Amino acid sequence: MPNKILLAITGASGALYAKLLLDKLTTLQHQWQELSIVMSNNAKEIWKTELGNESYNSYPARYFDKYDFNAPFASGSAKYNIMVVAPCSMGTLGRIAAGVSDDLITRAADVILKERRKLILMLRDTPYNLIHIQNMEKVTLAGGIICPATPSFYSKPATIEAVAVTVVDRILDLAGLDISSFRWGIEGK
Numbered sequence: 001m002p003n004k005i006l007l008a009i010t011g012a013s014g015a016l017y018a019k020l021l022l023d024k025l026t027t028l029q030h031q032w033q034e035l036s037i038v039m040s041n042n043a044k045e046i047w048k049t050e051l052g053n054e055s056y057n058s059y060p061a062r063y064f065d066k067y068d069f070n071a072p073f074a075s076g077s078a079k080y081n082i083m084v085v086a087p088c089s090m091g092t093l094g095r096i097a098a099g100v101s102d103d104l105i106t107r108a109a110d111v112i113l114k115e116r117r118k119l120i121l122m123l124r125d126t127p128y129n130l131i132h133i134q135n136m137e138k139v140t141l142a143g144g145i146i147c148p149a150t151p152s153f154y155s156k157p158a159t160i161e162a163v164a165v166t167v168v169d170r171i172l173d174l175a176g177l178d179i180s181s182f183r184w185g186i187e188g189k
Contacts, residue, residue, distance in 0.1 A: 005025065005081075008105040009038070009085075010092045011041075012125055019047075020165055024179070028179065036062045037063050038071070038108070044056065067103055081117045085105065092105060096121070109144075118176070123147070151167050154182060
C-alpha cells in the first residue's frame with residue numbers, strides 16, 4: 001500500500017528543514033499516495049522570515065487549515081501511516097505528550113499514536129529542560145520517534161543546505177522511505 005504522509009510544520013525555527021523535506025518528498029512521489037500539509041500561523045511567518053518567500057504553498061500536496069477537524073487524517077479510518085512534525089516546537093511536543101488535541105496538528109498526532117502508526121517529531125529547540133525531556137519520554141513510550149535536528153558531518157557537507165539534508169535524510173529513513181543518501185561505511189557514498 002502506498003504511503004499516506006502528513007507533514008506538520010510548527011513555529012520553531014528551522015523552516016529550511018521543512019522545505020528540504022518537501023523538496024525530497026516531491027522527488028519521491030512514487031513512494032506515496034497522498035501528501036498533506038498543515039502549518040501553524042507561526043510556521044508561515046518563520047518560513048517567510050528565514051527563507052524570504054512563501055513557497056510553502058507550492059508543493060504537490062493537499063493543504064489543511066490547522067483547525068480543519070474534517071481533514072481525513074483527523075480520523076484513523078483515513079489510514080495515514082506517516083506523520084512528521086518538522087520543525088516541532090516544544091509547545092507542540094508538550095501538547096502531543098499530554099494528549100491535548102486543540103488543533104489539527106495535535107489531533108493528527110493523537111490519531112497516529114492511537115493507531116500505532118509512525119509519528120516522527122523533529123525537535124529544533126535547544127537546550128532541553130526537564131519538562132521537555134519528560135515529554136520526549138512520554139511520546140517515545142507512546143510509540144513516537146524523537147528525532148532532534150542534529151546534523152551529522154560524516155558526508156562532509158559543504159553548504160547549510162547539505163548540513164540540513166543530513167537531518168532530512170534521517171527523517172526519511174525513519175519514515176521507511178527508500179532514499180539515496182550518505183551511508184556510513186558503504187563504498188561509493
